[in-house]
Amino acid sequence: RKEVEQDPGPFNVPEGATVAFNCTYSNSASQSFFWYRQDCRKEPKLLMSVYSSGNEDGRFTAQLNRASQYISLLIRDSKLSDSATYLCVVTTNAGKSTFGDGTTLTVKP
Amino acid sequence: EPEVTQTPSHQVTQMGQEVILRCVPISNHLYFYWYRQILGQKVEFLVSFYNNEISEKSEIFDDQFSVERPDGSNFTLKIRSTKLEDSAMYFCASLFGNAGTGELFFGEGSRLTVL
Numbered sequence: 001r002k003e004v005e006q007d008p009g010p011f012n013v014p015e016g017a018t019v020a021f022n023c024t025y026s027n028s029a030s031q032s033f034f035w036y037r038q039d040c041r042k043e044p045k046l047l048m049s050v051y052s053s054g055n056e057d058g059r060f061t062a063q064l065n066r067a068s069q070y071i072s073l074l075i076r077d078s079k080l081s082d083s084a085t086y087l088c089v090v091t092t093n094a095g096k097s098t099f100g101d102g103t104t105l106t107v108k109p
Numbered sequence: 110e111p112e113v114t115q116t117p118s119h120q121v122t123q124m125g126q127e128v129i130l131r132c133v134p135i136s137n138h139l140y141f142y143w144y145r146q147i148l149g150q151k152v153e154f155l156v157s158f159y160n161n162e163i164s165e166k167s168e169i170f171d172d173q174f175s176v177e178r179p180d181g182s183n184f185t186l187k188i189r190s191t192k193l194e195d196s197a198m199y200f201c202a203s204l205f206g207n208a209g210t211g212e213l214f215f216g217e218g219s220r221l222t223v224l
Contacts, residue, residue, distance in 0.1 A: 032210045043200055043215035044152060087152065089213075095140055095204070096165045097213060099152040 001026055006088050006100035014108055017078050021103050023071040023088030033064050035073045036087040038102065044087055047073075078107045111135045115201050115216035123224055125190050130219045132184045132201030140204040141184045142213065143176065145169070145197040152200070158184065191223045 006023045013019050025033075033050040048055065050062040050071050061074040071088055088100035114133045122128050134141050143155040156166040156176055163176065175187045184203075188195055198220050202213040 034212070036213075038152075041198075043217050044213075045215070046212045049212070091210070094165050095157055095159075096154055097142075098154060099144075101151045 002100075003027060003098045004088055004090050004100040006086075007103045008101075009103040009105070011103065011105045012108060013078055013105070015078060015080060017107070018074065018076045019078055019105060020075075021073045021086055021088075021105075023073075023100055025069050025071070025088075025090045025098075027090065027092065027098075028069065029092065030069075030090045031093050032091040033071050034089040034091070034097075035060075035062055035071075036089055036099075038085045038087055040085075044089075044099075047086070075105075078105075080107050080109065083107045113201055113203055113214050113216035115199075115219050117219055118217065119220045119222070121222045121224065122191055124193060128188045128191055128195075128221060130186045130188075130199050130201075130221070132186070132216055133182055134184055134201065134203030135205070135214055136182070138203035138205045138214070140164075140211075141176075141178070142202040142204070143186045144200045144202060144215075146200065146218075147197045155186070155199075188221075191221070193223050196221055196223045 035047040036044040037047045038044045050064045054063045059076045063072045085102040085104045087102045091097045116131045141158040146152045156170045157164045173189045198218040200218045201216045204211040
């Protein structure tokens with residue numbers, strides 16, 4: 001089983017759609033959780049951290065369920081500029097970050 | 110805005126040659142990392158470095174790989190004898206604060222092509 005598993009995608013959605021990405025992790029000792037965004041042939045960039053209480057940043061909402069070892073990202077009112085690969089990242093206490101394979105989103109006009 | 114810088118942006122080398130990839134992390138960051146991404150595949154952890162020593166490494170980071178922080182600003186990844194399968198984008202990252210909770214800041218990457 002992969003340490004971090006994401007929806008395989010790709011997701012192709014029209015502008016304005018709501019899209020949700022799911023991620024599960026296997027290491028119950030994992031400490032921190034993040035969503036990164038990666039544009040084609042570019043470096044990953046932090047989109048948002050994920051907390052058990054859930055957190056929202058504009059159109060983006062992230063949720064963590066530690067009991068189910070599950071992380072989600074919801075994008076509302078998607079824009080063309082949201083087209084990218086979204087990476088679920090799980091970090092241990094020692095600072096080792098494991099990336100999921102990524103889920104590619106294409107937002108179409 | 111401070112950033113992680115990497116050189117070279119692209120290096121082409123022959124199989125068996127030594128390669129050194131260089132990184133300048135953000136100046137007040139304490140933790141340093143190398144990741145690699147083979148084209149079309151996931152980002153893979155190679156090694157983490159803190160307090161002038163390796164804190165963790167993956168199974169990919171075998172005896173062919175080494176890291177060094179020679180002068181307090183540069184952080185280098187050396188591949189002693191490159192193989193075809195080492196062709197990938199290598200990302201350096203740095204982090205300030207608690208290694209378990211902080212944001213990783215990535216450089217733009219160094220693309221290595223082994224012929």
